[in-house]
Amino acid sequence: MLRGKIETAFLSVYLPLLLLTPDGYYCRLPHLPPISAAQAALIPLGIAALFRRRPKGFPNFLDLLILLFLISTSISEVLKENILNDGIFSAIMTCVSIGLTYVVGRNVADSDLRLVTIKRITILLLLLGPVGLIEWRLGQNIYGVLGMKLFGVGTVHPQVQIRAGHGRMSGSFNDAELAGIAFALGAVLNVCLFYWRKWSPASTQILGKRFSWMEKYHIPGLVLLLYIYLSQSRGPMIAVAAGYLIVQIPRFKNKRTAMILVALILCVGGIAAFTYFKSYTNVSSSADVKNEQQGSALYRRRMNELYVPIVKQGGMFGWSMLSRPILPSMASIDNEFLLVHIAYGDAGYVLLILIVAESLRRTIKRCWTARDNLDQAFAFSLLAALSVLWVSLTTVYMGEQIPQLAFLLIGWTRLSAAPSALQVAGDKETENARFSFQRVFQ
Numbered sequence: 476m477l478r479g480k481i482e483t484a485f486l487s488v489y490l491p492l493l494l495l496t497p498d499g500y501y502c503r504l505p506h507l508p509p510i511s512a513a514q515a516a517l518i519p520l521g522i523a524a525l526f527r528r529r530p531k532g533f534p535n536f537l538d539l540l541i542l543l544f545l546i547s548t549s550i551s552e553v554l555k556e557n558i559l560n561d562g563i564f565s566a567i568m569t570c571v572s573i574g575l576t577y578v579v580g581r582n583v584a585d586s587d588l589r590l591v592t593i594k595r596i597t598i599l600l601l602l603l604g605p606v607g608l609i610e611w612r613l614g615q616n617i618y619g620v621l622g623m624k625l626f627g628v629g630t631v632h633p634q635v636q637i638r639a640g641h642g643r644m645s646g647s648f649n650d651a652e653l654a655g656i657a658f659a660l661g662a663v664l665n666v667c668l669f670y671w672r673k674w675s676p677a678s679t680q681i682l683g684k685r686f687s688w689m690e691k692y693h694i695p696g697l698v699l700l701l702y703i704y705l706s707q708s709r710g711p712m713i714a715v716a717a718g719y720l721i722v723q724i725p726r727f728k729n730k731r732t733a734m735i736l737v738a739l740i741l742c743v744g745g746i747a748a749f750t751y752f753k754s755y756t757n758v759s760s761s762a763d764v765k766n767e768q769q770g771s772a773l774y775r776r777r778m779n780e781l782y783v784p785i786v787k788q789g790g791m792f793g794w795s796m797l798s799r800p801i802l803p804s805m806a807s808i809d810n811e812f813l814l815v816h817i818a819y820g821d822a823g824y825v826l827l828i829l830i831v832a833e834s835l836r837r838t839i840k841r842c843w844t845a846r847d848n849l850d851q852a853f854a855f856s857l858l859a860a861l862s863v864l865w866v867s868l869t870t871v872y873m874g875e876q877i878p879q880l881a882f883l884l885i886g887w888t889r890l891s892a893a894p895s896a897l898q899v900a901g902d903k904e905t906e907n908a909r910f911s912f913q914r915v916f917q
Contacts, residue, residue, distance in 0.1 A: 481523055485583050486595050489516040494599040494657070497618050497647045498875040499630030508564035513876065514571055521575025524582040537833045537888065538581075544826040545574050547792070551819045555795035565796055576879040580886020589853065589887060590671060590681050593664045597695050598686075600661040603654075604698065607644035607705050610635045614642035618649070638767060644705035652809075652871040655708030659867065660880060662699040663718040663859040669693065670725055670852035709768070710870030713748065717741055717866060718859035724842070725852045734842065752776070775809050775870065782808070786816050793820030811868035830885070831865050837888045860884055 493513040503509040510518075534542075549566040556562025584592045606617050619633030631649050635642040643651035672678040672690045679687050689695055703711055720737050727733035755769060756776040764770040785800050794800060796818040808814040816824040838861060841854040864881055873881060 481520065481527070481583055482588060484516070484520055485579065485588075486591065489513065489520055489579075490592070490595050491599060492516050493876050493879055494596065495602065495647055497622070497631045497649050499628060499649055500618075500622065500626070501630070508568050510568075513879065514568070517575050517579070517879070518571060520583070521571070521578050525575075525578050535889065537830070537837065537885070540826060540830050540833060541574065541577050541882075541885075544823065544830060545570050547822040547826055548819050551792040551823060552795050555792060555798060557795075557798045561797055562795055572878045573882050577882040577886045580883040581889045582886075584883065584887065590668065593667055593856075594682060594686065597661050597665045597668070597699070600658060600702070601695060601698055603644075603646035604702065606646050607654075607702055610642040610644050610646075611705050612642070616645060616649070618647055638707045641705075641707070643707045644702060646702075648875050648877070650871075650875060651706045652708045652710060652867075653875050653877050655703050655706035655711030656714075656864065656867045656871070656877055657880060658699050658702040658706065659711040659715040659718065659863045660860050660884070662696050662703070662715055663722055663863055664856050665690075665696045665699065666719075666722040666859070667853050667856035669696070670856075671849060674848050674852070708871075710867045711863070714863040714866040717744070718863040721859040721862060722855055724855050725848065730851060731843065774805075778805055778808065779810065779813060781805065782813060782817060786813075789817060789820045791820045791822050793818050793823060795819075807872075809871050811871065811873040814872050834861055834885050834888050835865075841888075857884065857887055861888075 492511075492515075496512045498511045498513070501509040501511040502515070548569050552562040552566040552569070553559070554562075556565065610616055614635055614637055616631065616633055616635050619631040622628035622631045623633055632645075635645055636651060637643070645651045645654045646657075648654040648657055668682060668686075669690050672682060672687050682690060686695075700715070703715060720740060724730055724733045724737060752772065753776075756773045758764060758769075758773060764773060781802055782805075785794075785802075789799075794817060799817050808817065812824065812827065815827050835858070838854060838858045842851065842858055845851045845854050861884060864884065
């Protein structure tokens with residue numbers, strides 16, 4: 476692939492397949508693991524990025540952590556899975572969904588392409604609106620219905636969960652909580668485009684006149700917040716509130732003071748939320764639960780308590796994802812960190828915590844040291860997105876397309892600087908070089 480073709484494939488093939496087609500739409504060839512449409516596009520793109528778009532310099536600490544995490548999970552799957560082939564297939568797809576996506580985020584969606592990528596992600600998420608409205612009104616997922624009738628695929632649920640008398644919007648993500656995470660990530664990343672429109676004279680070249688007008692009145696961000704509401708997902712709602720506090724920091728003149736103030740507010744809010752959660756779930760039995768929301772919260776609290784002995788028995792490399800023990804009436808592990816600890820043991824859990832810490836450390840450092848307004852806007856939007864991601868994953872597993880979105884963002888932390896306005900304008904002129912004389916004489 477040539478450079479331009481790699482970028483075009485990323486923006487116009489991979490991202491639409493990732494966000495507009497369910498992970499359950501997959502093809503399974505003999506003796507190979509099931510591959511979704513997005514993964515089929517990711518594999519050649521990731522390999523091309525790995526060998527043709529390598530950044531200069533040595534691998535950093537985050538690169539090493541990602542590699543060790545993939546090695547650790549592969550050991551768990553191969554050694555602990557009851558059916559060896561299933562373990563091998565699971566290890567391969569983990570390397571694809573996490574490893575290759577991280578490489579693409581690091582090598583392809585670099586500083587020259589990140590704003591265009593955010594715009595494309597925003598537009599694609601907005602296109603899920605009609606599907607969500609049908610789910611809200613009729614309680615049916617169009618992807619699940621079409622999958623059953625046209626392709627005979629039963630991995631995407633045609634019926635959605637009903638809460639408060641309405642269907643929960645899940646779109647192409649096959650789960651309302653996961654859809655809420657995707658919408659929340661899009662909402663906080665979109666704030667970067669608002670700042671770009673406000674501060675950069677070159678913004679129209681990136682955003683276009685129509686989208687720039689929409690950003691002026693916060694229309695994409697407000698619609699994505701509406702989608703989060705339609706998903707009725709409390710975890711992403713709480714997380715996006717924290718994320719929106721973070722993306723307000725670039726508005727302040729003294730950004731370092733604002734960072735400290737927001738950090739204090741988030742710490743106090745986190746302590747208050749944890750205290751409320753303990754009080755809310757402090758019931759003697761399930762018979763005392765007042766509504767479905769309280770029952771869901773109580774389930775998560777008991778899940779975290781009852782799976783502790785299983786975590787200890789798993790040891791260094793856990794039980795593997797498919798062969799892990801399942802407690803009665805607790806098949807769903809609604810906490811990604813707990814799920815990793817059970818499936819991949821102490822090694823996988825510690826490495827995941829280190830990946831979380833390192834991704835946040837690198838982005839916070841960029842926020843603290845950045846001087847250019849556009850650089851700061853991108854860094855704070857990325858910090859908000861990572862915060863939304865990690866907070867939300869304490870309430871749900873990281874499934875469907877979310878691992879690819881997550882490690883695409885983590886790949887951005889390698890160089891989280893936004894391009895300068897002059898650089899973007901120059902890139903745009905180079906791309907349309909045959910018309911450059913018209914701009915010169917105008």
